[in-house]
Amino acid sequence: MKMRVILSGLIGGLLLCGAVVANDYVTNGGLQSLRGSTELDSQQDAQQMKKVVEQAKPYENDYVFQPPLIPHQIRHYEVNLNANKCLSCHSWKNARDSGATKISVTHYEARDGEVLSDVSPRRYFCLQCHVPQNDAQPLIENQYQRVESLR
């Protein structure tokens, strides 16, 4: 009985020591990940917001039927059940006055090809397909090239 108590005390002590020692050596082993080389047990500083590239002329497409990239800032542009800021410039009604490109006819087509009198629900949430660009470097090197016919 006595022996058992001593033994479990010993094991308990060892485990505790182990935990303390392990805690002192939490390390990412020098590996870099998307969170940089910040150690696992500390919080990485938030990165600076990247600047959206704004330009006067549209981006060139990389493949046929690509949703064109957005060449302007879209911060605070609401798109929800009650309002669609994008359409206040890009709808057929407002495009002439705003100088923005009209959304194309495809944006009025329902799934079965039926042409509606207003923007099709499946084209309502513009940012599903259209995105602005920022000055970030690609996370992973790649050799992507524009399709031959558009080069």
Ligand code: HEC
């Ligand atoms: C204040 C008016 C305005 C609003 C609001 C607006 N845009 Fe634009 N947008 C423009 C103008 C003007 C252009 C074309 C000139 C330019 O390149 O800036 C343009 C260009 C674009 C283009 C490029 C079109 C092409 O031919 O390549 C896309 C895509 C686009 N906008 C999407 C959006 C989306 C999505 C939203 C909502 C999140 C939005 N825009 C909100 C005015 C607006």
Ligand code: HEC
């Ligand atoms: C499901 C994807 C999708 C959604 C959602 C969508 N678009 Fe598009 N958009 C496209 C594609 C693909 C093209 C290019 C081919 C075409 O015109 O259909 C395009 C083209 C455009 C163009 C260029 C038209 C031209 O004649 O060059 C504008 C401007 C545009 N979209 C604005 C918008 C706005 C504003 C919204 C939201 C109301 C929106 N899009 C929602 C996919 C989408």
